[in-house]
Amino acid sequence: MSQTQIILIVAALVVIAFFFWRSMREERRMRASRKARLQAGGDVRKDVLAEEKPEPRVEPQLEDMVDDDEPHEAVQSASRDDLPSEKPPVYERFAEEQKARLEREAARGGRKAGRIAGIEKPPVDHGIQWVLDVTPYEGKTFPLGSMDSLVTQIRQLSLPLPVSLWAKSAEDGLYYPSECLPAEAVHIVATILIANRAAVLDDVSASSFLQVLEQTAAQNDVDVRTSCDIKTAVSTAVQISRFIHYYDKLIEVSIVPAPREEGLTLEEVTKVAEGAGFVSASGRWELRIDEGSREPLMTLSLAGADSSQLRLSFDVPLANVPRGDLKRFFQLANHIACHLGGVWVDGAGNRIEAAGGLILQDEIEHQDAQMAASGVRPGSERARLLFSRSA
Structure with a gap:
């Protein structure tokens, strides 16, 4: 050692x-x-182990008790009011507004308030819709006010594709559209169409839709499940979009009135169109056979440089040929042409005879068979959704 x-x-x-x-x-x-302080102050510590004589018990007297009808109860109720509520106060206001709105609509429709017809299963098509399942945890429900808030948030997204919200009422176990829900919900099914004639579901729209539902789920103790992930939904949307473009066909014929000094007048065409069952729309006349259909089956509009002709269009994917929709199209073309003293011709200006009509019918029936083999029957609800042009 050094x-x-x-x-x-x-x-x-x-x-x-x-x-x-x-x-x-x-x-x-x-x-x-410490010893000096104890001696100076005369402090004597009590032995905690020593037995001591218990103090006599004094029973409470009636005049010493607090009357339950006095401020004591007010204090108790005030303390309960101070506790946070599981449902935000604004939801109660939403629920009251929803109930009042349903009562007003019921009064206008001549039915009892809160008795809007429900269905056992929501109309969901997993093949062409992205489905989000919203389920409250056990013992929980989805308030009416929260439903209104969810609808408002989805509308603010301005999604380019149709969206639907169906809710199962805790009252009767039936499903109602979100705007007609009569009571709190125990199950919600939210869907968005993944493609139609106007738009295709993309990552941005899908993420925005999912985010709104997840935010609502976090606020209301509910769980969100999707029918597939966003990547799969977008990929399927691209494939369906190709299908739509391939079968998106219209049949158009021109109705050429008899020669006259004056051209067609709007009043004259409107009278003939309405007599054939058409309804005036923005710049044209429309005919819908299926009630509630988004798109018209047939349209009538002015054509030609000087609006001297009419164009009658037939939407092939929306037509139910076995029902006779194509036959009715030919009848209406002939009806309108006769009332205007003219003829109806094809795009090349050739007059359509009976033989031409049969050839056209064969082509449409062939396309209908191909569509049905691919899983989309022309004129069905699935076809009406896929070949819609709006949200």
Whole structure:
């Protein structure tokens, strides 16, 4: 061992000895100070283990008790009001507004309030819709106010594709559209069409739709499940969009009135169109056979540089040929042409005879068979959704 190491060890021992001596001195000083204070103040500590005589019990008297009808109850109720509610106060207001709106609509429709017809299963098509299942946790429900808030948030997204919300009422177990829900919901089915003639579902729209539902779920103790992930939904939408473009066909015929000094007047065409069952729309006349259909089956509009002709269009994917839709199209073309004293011709200006009509019918029936084999029957609800042009 070197001399330097010995010196360091000795120095360390000296320091340790110094601090030990100092601590012992401080302890003796503190004990002496405490003893002096106790003797000066005459403080005598009580032995906690010694037995002591119990104090006599004093029973409460009637006049000492608080009357339950006095401020005591008010304090209790006030404390309960201060506790946070599981449902935000605004939801109660939404629920009251929803109930009042349903009563007004019921009064206008001549039915009892809150008795809007429900259905056992929501109209969901997993083949062409992205489905989001919203289920409250056990023992929980989805408030009416929260439903109104969800509808408002979805509308603010301005999605380019049709969206539907169906909710199962806790009252009768039936499904209602979100705007007709009569009571709190125990199950919600939200859907968005993944493609139609106007738009195709993309990552941005799908993420926005899902985010709104997930935010609502976090606020209302509910769980959100999707029919597939966003990537799969977008990929399927692209494939369906190709199908739509392939079968998106219109049959158009021109109705040429008899020669006249004056051209066609709007009043004259409107009278003939309405007599054939058409309804005036924006710049044209429309005919819908299926009630509630988004798109018209047939349209009538002015054509030609001087609006001297009419164009009658037939939407092939929306037609139900076995029902006689194509036959009715030919009848209406002939009806309008006869009332205007003219003829109806094809795009090349050739007059359509019976043989031409049969050829056209064969082509449409062939396309209908191909569509049906692909899973979309022309004129069905699935076809009406896929070949819609709006949200």
